[in-house]
Amino acid sequence: MSVKLFIDGAAGTTGLEIADRLAGRSDVTFVTLDEARRKDAAARREALNDADFVILCLPDEAAREAVALIDNDRTRVIDASTAHRTAEGWTYGMAELEPSQPGAIASAMRVSNPGCYPTGFLALVRPLVRAGLIPHDWPVSVHAVSGYSGGGKAMIAEFEGGGSDTAFRGYATGLAHKHVGEMQRHARLAHPPLFTPAVVRTYRGMVVEVPLPLFAFQRRPSLTAIETALREAYRESPVVRVLDSEGVSTVEIEADAGTDRLSLRVFGNAATGQARLVATLDNLGKGAAGAAVQNFNLMAGFEQTDGLTL
Known part of the structure; x- marks a missing residue:
């Protein structure tokens, strides 16, 4: 099984680290935008809605705007910004927080990556x-x-x-x-x-x-x-x-x-x-990109440590 993933903010420090951990995996197909279209709102909207999963590596306000661009009930989101870590309707993406947390992350539509x-x-x-x-x-x-x-x-x-x-x-x-x-x-x-x-x-x-x-x-x-x-x-x-x-x-x-x-x-x-x-x-590992990949794995039904260095 392969899922489509769009990293919005892939050129940033966290985005690059996430892509590095997922590189070469046959179960992930990347939705990408070239440099000329990366800041084009219409192109981003298309990419956000085309993906099965989106990982947001953006400043807080840009992350909120990206979520608002998703107009389907299928695309699932992991937000690596601070924007949604205490927001209602978002599942906190620290799998170790509570015994029930891995299951909650696995079934969630919206997951906030911890700081x-x-x-x-x-x-x-x-x-x-x-x-x-x-x-x-x-x-x-x-x-x-x-x-x-x-x-x-x-x-x-x-x-x-x-x-x-x-x-x-x-x-x-x-x-x-x-x-x-x-x-x-x-x-x-x-x-x-x-x-x-x-x-x-x-x-x-x-x-x-x-x-x-x-x-x-x-x-x-x-x-x-x-x-x-x-x-x-x-x-x-x-x-x-x-x-x-x-x-x-x-x-x-x-x-x-x-x-x-x-x-x-x-x-x-x-x-x-x-x-x-x-x-x-x-x-940049468990504090950012590693946690995002762990959450992605849980949500996509993969082994949660795939792509991680432990």
Whole structure:
């Protein structure tokens, strides 16, 4: 079986990464537009409606406009932008979020691809909230650093073209990053997490950290209970792995760069009752293109890891 796929925004960083993962597959036929027709509204409308599946790799407003151009009830959409991640009628495309999520994605007409930061955050936090180990009304904090490719072509050009020689740049200092609502909603937290993101001078890779004062929680869960809950949540996942932290004293941003997997670790100090949850992933892999391909595979009825590097 071959399905027709149109990547709208195929020339962008995420679009190119998606096409690379799908290249050479006999079960996918690409609907394409040449450079001259790529920004032609009539040509895009035709391509959007001709495809069985569409993956949108566009800015938010352009993604909304693209969805509005689809006038049939057959074309299924994966949106890699921020536009629909908390929108009604859209299924959140993180297969590992809930036990029922793969089935929900497989049957959905509209799927929103998760953000890169929320992917690491939710993988760490959602199972613990669900199990009652993190109180749903706790003021959760999350610190994360990403490779500069997460900023798209403009930031890549800035870092590689001499526009910036910084090694570390913290941003979103007004605590209103566009991913915060997505994190709160899908973790099912009562309050927005306090999110402190940064970009560093490496092309790809990401570290997401959530510190937890376990001594302050009413249930006072142990480090073992935290790790056990995560291992149970991802016991059958082909993409998420929970690694041992014993004897590990450092975490590198490149740990999962170049892959589509997501790795989790639980560090901590049992004597002080403190935990440090850490996720590593590729911001362009499981944080973007890898997740889109995983969602496409689920929706099209293929093996969900086809084309992924794990």
